[in-house]
Amino acid sequence: MDFMLSDAQKALQKKAREFAIREVLPVAQKYDASEEFPLPVIKKAWEEDLLNLAIPTKYGGLGYGLLDSCIVVEEMSSACPGIATSIFDNNLGAEPIIIGGNEEQKQRILGELINDFKLIAFATSEASMGSDVAGMKCRAEKDGDEYILNGNKFWITNGGFADYITVFATVDPEKKHKGIAAFIVDSKSEGVRLGKHIPKLGQRASNTVAVGLKNVRIPKENVLAKPGRGFVLAMQTFAHTRPAIGAFAVGCARSAMEYSIDYANKREAFGRPIGNYQMIQEKIANMYKDVEAARLLTYKAAWEADQGMDNNLSSSIAKAFASDVAMNVTTEAIQIFGGYGYLRTYPVEKLFRDAKLYQIYEGTSEIQRIVISRFVMKQYEHALPSVFKRDRD
Ligand SMILES: Cc1cc2nc3c(=O)[nH]c(=O)nc-3n(C[C@H](O)[C@H](O)[C@H](O)COP(=O)(O)OP(=O)(O)OC[C@H]3O[C@@H](n4cnc5c(N)ncnc54)[C@H](O)[C@@H]3O)c2cc1C
Numbered sequence: 001m002d003f004m005l006s007d008a009q010k011a012l013q014k015k016a017r018e019f020a021i022r023e024v025l026p027v028a029q030k031y032d033a034s035e036e037f038p039l040p041v042i043k044k045a046w047e048e049d050l051l052n053l054a055i056p057t058k059y060g061g062l063g064y065g066l067l068d069s070c071i072v073v074e075e076m077s078s079a080c081p082g083i084a085t086s087i088f089d090n091n092l093g094a095e096p097i098i099i100g101g102n103e104e105q106k107q108r109i110l111g112e113l114i115n116d117f118k119l120i121a122f123a124t125s126e127a128s129m130g131s132d133v134a135g136m137k138c139r140a141e142k143d144g145d146e147y148i149l150n151g152n153k154f155w156i157t158n159g160g161f162a163d164y165i166t167v168f169a170t171v172d173p174e175k176k177h178k179g180i181a182a183f184i185v186d187s188k189s190e191g192v193r194l195g196k197h198i199p200k201l202g203q204r205a206s207n208t209v210a211v212g213l214k215n216v217r218i219p220k221e222n223v224l225a226k227p228g229r230g231f232v233l234a235m236q237t238f239a240h241t242r243p244a245i246g247a248f249a250v251g252c253a254r255s256a257m258e259y260s261i262d263y264a265n266k267r268e269a270f271g272r273p274i275g276n277y278q279m280i281q282e283k284i285a286n287m288y289k290d291v292e293a294a295r296l297l298t299y300k301a302a303w304e305a306d307q308g309m310d311n312n313l314s315s316s317i318a319k320a321f322a323s324d325v326a327m328n329v330t331t332e333a334i335q336i337f338g339g340y341g342y343l344r345t346y347p348v349e350k351l352f353r354d355a356k357l358y359q360i361y362e363g364t365s366e367i368q369r370i371v372i373s374r375f376v377m378k379q380y381e382h383a384l385p386s387v388f389k390r391d392r393d
Helices: 007-034 039-047 066-079 081-100 103-115 173-179 229-266 278-306 312-337 348-359 365-378
Strands: 120-123 139-143 146-157 164-170 180-186 192-194 208-218 223-225
Touching: 007 039, 007 066, 007 081, 007 348, 039 081, 066 081, 066 229, 066 278, 081 103, 081 120, 081 146, 081 164, 081 180, 081 223, 081 229, 081 348, 120 146, 139 164, 146 164, 146 180, 164 173, 164 208, 164 229, 173 180, 180 208, 180 229, 223 229, 229 278, 229 312, 229 348, 278 312, 312 348, 312 365
Parallel strands: 120 164
Antiparallel strands: 139 146, 146 208, 164 180, 180 223, 192 208
16 A cells, blocks of 8 residues: 555646646635636636546546546645636536547547637536436437437536536436436537526635526437436546545645644734644644545545546545535634634635535535445445344353
8 A cells, every 4th residue: 555646646736736826826816706707717727738637648638547636626726616616627527428428429529628728517407406316307309319408407517608518318307317318518509508607605716507408409429328328427427526526625624724724823812822722723633634534535536436446435435524624624714713714804714615515516415425324234344243143152
C-alpha cells in the first residue's frame, strides 16, 4: 500500500493550485455576488488543459484517471466551490459518453470537447423527481431509428450555456428503470428551451436552469443508451463522479480550516489569541482530522475506479462522509470567526453556503446512506460467527 502521490500527480496538483490561486480565488466573491456565469474562467481552464479531465488520450483528451481528477477538483474547489462545479460539470456531462458511447460518438463528441471550447451538461432530474431516478417522466418516443423527446428537466448545471446535454428519458414511466434511455442532445436542436438561471443559497457562480424539450428529434447517431440501459448508465456515471464530489467537499472544508487557523492565531479575546484556548484548538484538531479522513476516503473511491473495480459503495461512502465534513467544518469556521464569520467580510460565510450543496446534488446524503446500508445489511461478510451461533460457555 502506498499513500504517496506520484511525481506526475504532484505536478498536476501544483498546476491546479496555481491556476486556482491565480484565476479563481480573485474572482470568487465577485461571481458569488453577481451570480454571473464565470465563462472566462472556464474557458481559461480549457486553454490550460484543466477542463474535460477524464477524456481518454485515444480521443485527443488528457486521459487523467479519477484520482488525478480529484486532485485537480480539490484545488479548484478550495478557491471557489461554485466555479469548481461549473468547471467539473463537463466531466459529468461527458462521462456517460466515455462509459457508454459508441466509437463514432466518442470520436465526434469527445473530440469536439477537446478541440473546441464546448460545454456539456447532464440531465436526469426533473421538477417532480431527483432521488428517484427511475421515476422520471420525460418521454422518449421511438420513431423509426430516431427518438422524439418531450418533457422538462430541472436543476441542470451549466444548462443555460451548454452546447450539448446528455439527457435521460423514458419510453414508458410505468416501466421504471427498465424504460430509461439516454441521448446526446444538441442544445441548438429545434424544440430545446434553455431556461433562465435559478437563484440559489450557495455555489452561485454555477448556472442552474430548467430545460424544456418539445418534440425534440434525436437522430440515430445521438442515441447513447437504449431503453433499460440508460438507468445503469446513470448509476455508472455517478460512481465515477461521486468521488469528485468528495474532492469538492474536501477542498471547501480545507479552505474553511485554513482560514480558521489564520484567524485563531490572530484574533485576541481576554488578552490572548483565541487559538490559545483548548476549545478552539479542539475545533481545529477536529477539522484537520476530518479533512484528512474525507480525502483518504475520496482517494480510495477514485483509486478503485482507476483499477477498474466496482466503486459504487466506496463512492457513496466518500461522498456522504466528505459532504458532512464540509458542512461541519464550515459551520465551525463561522463559530471560530465569531460575529465576523456571519458577515460577508470574510470568506467563511460563502463556504458555509456553498458546502450545503454537497449533501444534495448527485444523490443526497440520505440516498448515499441507502446504498451503504443495503450493502452492510445484505452483503457485508462478517469476520466473527453470528451472535446467534456463538458458544456461550
Ligand atoms: C444546485 C443544484 C444543481 C444540480 N445539478 C443537477 C444536474 O446538473 N443534473 C441533474 O440531473 N440534477 C441536478 N441536480 C438535482 C439533484 O441531483 C437533486 O436535487 C437531488 O438528487 C435530490 O432530488 P430532489 O431535489 O428531487 O429531492 P427529493 O428526491 O424530492 O428528496 C427530498 C428529500 O427526501 C429525501 N429522500 C428521498 N427519497 C428518500 C428515501 N427513499 N429515503 C430517505 N430519504 C429520502 C432526500 O434525501 C431529500 O432529503 C442539482 C440540484 C441542485 C440543488
